[in-house]
Amino acid sequence: MAQLSYREAVAAGIAQEMRRDDTVVFIGEDVAAAGGVFKTTEGLQAEFGKLRVRDTPIAEQAIIGATMGAAMTGLKPIAEIMFSDFFAVCWDLVVNQIAKTRFMTDGQCSFPLVIRAANGGGARFGAQHSQSVENWAMAVPGLKVVAPSSPADVKGLLAAAIRDPDPVLFFEQKSLYGTKGDVPEGEHVVPLGKAKVLRQGSDVTIIALAAMVRRAMTAADTLQADHGISAEVIDVRSLVPLDTTTIFESVSKTARLVTVEENPRLCGWGAEVSSLVAEELFWDLEGPIVRVTTPHIPLPSADALEDAVMPSAEKVVAAVLKLVD
Amino acid sequence: MAQLSYREAVAAGIAQEMRRDDTVVFIGEDVAAAGGVFKTTEGLQAEFGKLRVRDTPIAEQAIIGATMGAAMTGLKPIAEIMFSDFFAVCWDLVVNQIAKTRFMTDGQCSFPLVIRAANGGGARFGAQHSQSVENWAMAVPGLKVVAPSSPADVKGLLAAAIRDPDPVLFFEQKSLYGTKGDVPEGEHVVPLGKAKVLRQGSDVTIIALAAMVRRAMTAADTLQADHGISAEVIDVRSLVPLDTTTIFESVSKTARLVTVEENPRLCGWGAEVSSLVAEELFWDLEGPIVRVTTPHIPLPSADALEDAVMPSAEKVVAAVLKLVD
Amino acid sequence: MIRALPLNNQTGQLAAAIENATTPNTETRLQLYRQMQACRMMEQRAYDLFMQNLIKGTSHLALGQEAVAAGFGTAMREDDYSFCTYRGHNHTLVRGASMTGILGELMGRECGLLRGKGGSMHLMDAKRGAMGSYAIIGAHMPIAAGAAWSAQYRESGQVAVCFFGDGTTNIGAFHESLNFAAIWDLPVVYVCENNLYMEYTPIGEVTAVPNPGADRASAYGLEPVLIDGNDADLVYNVAVAALQKARTGDGPSLIEVQTYRHGGHSRADPGKYRPDEEVAAWMKRDPVITYRQRLLDDGIEVAAIEAIEAEQAARVDAAEETARNSGPPPLEIAEIDVWADGSSTWRN
């Protein structure tokens, strides 16, 4: 085991895969010579050279289009979109081209590509640099959607995403970049589509993603310590494929579900999971399904305001208490 | 009352508002001289002149950006995006700029603008010209989202959208363009945010939008005639604002909810409504909440395939029967 | 024989190649004629099939623009990549795709190239390098750059050719792609088929420069090239030169070819917004008819020409026949092949 930061785990995951497969290439804005604006890709150009790790112009449509064209002709490209908010400037390539072309052409081509992006709030960057947009991607058939919460998962899930023959959108939570954790040293691959039960519990299931996972864990600690409530906490890790087996098993046991998501309220992944449970596990439920989300607003910039609106451990505790009381 | 087609009601709604307010202007690709590729805007340039009704280049970012800039400086622009799938090429302007700027600037500017788009499947146009993307818009704070199902609503809701001081995305269902209905002759305005109970019922609530409304109504007829099940049918009409009052009243009464949406399965508006009900009306429910959607796939083009995957009256009937049995 | 349209400052590698090019040999010219006739007859048949309501949805014919697809298709290496638009039946056919597959796809039949899953706007035959038809304006331009980047990286010597219309030059993806291709010296040839209209709007009304492709070339450090796209020999020679340039590492080209579609923009459009004289003038420049005459004038046997015509007529008849007899696609295929494992499963 090595102690790596979430940030370092990005480069570690990419490097692991670039070493074993020279069709893996990596492009993006300021990712190569400068090592990325979040310093997530430092050292890659030095190790793999200027042909495999390349800086691009500010041209997200070109970046993602080129990534698609390369993937359908023999490469396994990785692209960086600096902030996930910028998916909006190249969304056509992602959702109309990459996601659909395999299906439309009766399976003639595959798209083994990964698009990484720094996602989420907490850095006081304001509404255009702080969004959590995993749900935008989840809504589009043809995209796999992954969002790790720990350095080990960053490395392992990123490796799996690069090996995956389908397009994967890989959301890195920018507020986690500085966090550290144990990461297996040798080859490390974590399969996509497996949620992780981080804490066993019997009274309520709390499911969360990325930065919300720690808050859910803190909430579970408080619930246990202060209220004697035993919460099971699940890190969803991958929205597509979605591990309904693990989630359903837990909800069947606890009979109560709280989802914790960072995105604004409407049409988030929590709504999807809630509607799945309301349809398929209704008779197992002993109470409403509660979603903790950011309100349906753009994120404000000032620290006081941003902290006030995002889901917090306290809000999760409050939601559970309302539910279990 | 006049008999108008859904298509004609578009021009009627725009013309009504352009006559009363000369800050209303309208731009888009082939909308002016040619009257639109769906012939929805015929006659507008002839009546209102070349300065108020203008053809643009193929440049959706320019179209939507210009619409935003005009709205914040005194005009009430309407823009057409020919197919709603093309929102993906100008999504940044819609979701990051138009939707957020009022909030970010502490309310310094308003954005009284409307973006119309032909939405949805059934025309055998294939996966890049057939999407239902109302849910993409619903997921973004700062956008109002409307999708009419009848000619009268097209005219009345479009008029309300044009008068509204906020940005409205107006989704016209392309498979409905040829359908006809009574439309009030004089000034006609239907307020945003009011769902419409189209049919009273007591056993189950079926909520639907746009082209799915007729299918829901047909299903309700069959349920009554063949199974003695009394279904209440609600046309949601507007996703933001969402008329939870009307929906909740109905569900409290029937205790059962089926949503019918055209979009692919994950993170649709049906998931949001389902999760709202599962959270706020849980104790009133007497059975699971069932969502009828297109599967989570891109839409195929061939008529046989397209018909097979979209929600149909039969599928709605089957869903209700499973639920009520 | 080689007639470049006059353009200011038109100098450079491609201009020189056009200048020095000679008439293609007879075998090549017969192949150009064969390709043009195949396209022409297939699309005329497609038109008839609409009229019989056997083709649902929309469809965009390139009747009148055949010299472009034929010229490039004939000049390309088998393993080169081509990317085209919704108006891409011909570009797909000239790469060797099955005519039955194309007509079958338009008709939504099981024998369709995509078994009915894509439709007329999305034809692809990847194993022949026909890398797809894209229905959202401009999207395929960066994708083509990506295929070229892949070829460059793999040192395969392949070139990507990307066809698009005049109207497409005003969208952002055009700009991003050209700059990207230029800075990385990518082996990609961008072919702007200027047919004078973006749908129903004359291109001049929505474009800041007279020549939507050629007048933008210098913004990417590229040579401006503007040629008569109804002259198959000329298109072929330019294609050879641009492919060669790309293959030898000299980077991308942007070639504007002037042409005209005989019919409307799409199935729904009778094309009435075009002045009668304009249509008449261009009908006189029909690339198939004028090329036939040129071949005869140059002493090619009428028998050779008629043999091609007969062969292609038979080919279209056979394709139609097979497509008509093919059933609708099996419904199960609507829910497969979202993913590489063949499934559409999003949960476990």
Next chain:
Amino acid sequence: MIRALPLNNQTGQLAAAIENATTPNTETRLQLYRQMQACRMMEQRAYDLFMQNLIKGTSHLALGQEAVAAGFGTAMREDDYSFCTYRGHNHTLVRGASMTGILGELMGRECGLLRGKGGSMHLMDAKRGAMGSYAIIGAHMPIAAGAAWSAQYRESGQVAVCFFGDGTTNIGAFHESLNFAAIWDLPVVYVCENNLYMEYTPIGEVTAVPNPGADRASAYGLEPVLIDGNDADLVYNVAVAALQKARTGDGPSLIEVQTYRHGGHSRADPGKYRPDEEVAAWMKRDPVITYRQRLLDDGIEVAAIEAIEAEQAARVDAAEETARNSGPPPLEIAEIDVWADGSSTWRN
């Protein structure tokens, strides 16, 4: 005095205006100096406030680029519109926005221009025509075109000025906006501040032409203009000419100004990728210091200059003081003003 950088084929209305321009009068020049000093001192203070961790989040300073904001700000009519980027503190200040409001916004205080809701990248003072700072590259370019379209439609005589960087010229929105503005003859002036870097990457490595703005002008039928952006007199004169051109119906301009940022791209960046000699050479061309010397050389009293310096120093001190004493914004404001009715309600 007026020094346009040499550029091939640089002819036309603006080139002529530059050629014929005379030195601005003393009042104007003192205003230019005042604006530059205001920007300089405010941003230096902002830098100090970062260092004290009183500014959270990111921030992008334009230290070294002040002549551009000052030149245009001084030339603009009060009711003209300006649109800028995340590097927009100065462009906002020169329109008359409160310095306290700007520093307060950077610090996330209630007295901020946006009461802390937007942050440093989104400054706006709409009532002074400062129509916002946009943090996604290129997005504001079509928005500015829209404001210009509105002015044209309302026949208000207003002009929109849109500032952006060299790196922005490679994104699609740049292209769409320029073409759109050109075909509708919109009264908009696009100002490309070429500071040689897109974040950390030298602009030449990612751009197909040497002059990212000027070399693209002809693609939109516009005159290529490239000037020294560190010369406030020159910037002012060009601004006057371009605003006049737009105001009188002669359509848009694209003006590239060469300049340099003294620091890194953003708060996080020490700017180490830049050669020392390059930085040193540009520091010698500091627009504030060189302009001060020029004013003295031209016989302007040192007292007048020092008065401005003292006045602006006092202004910055006062602004900082007020901002420091302002509390955090009330939490309720996080959930208002999504809609024009002041609410954020999405259901009834």
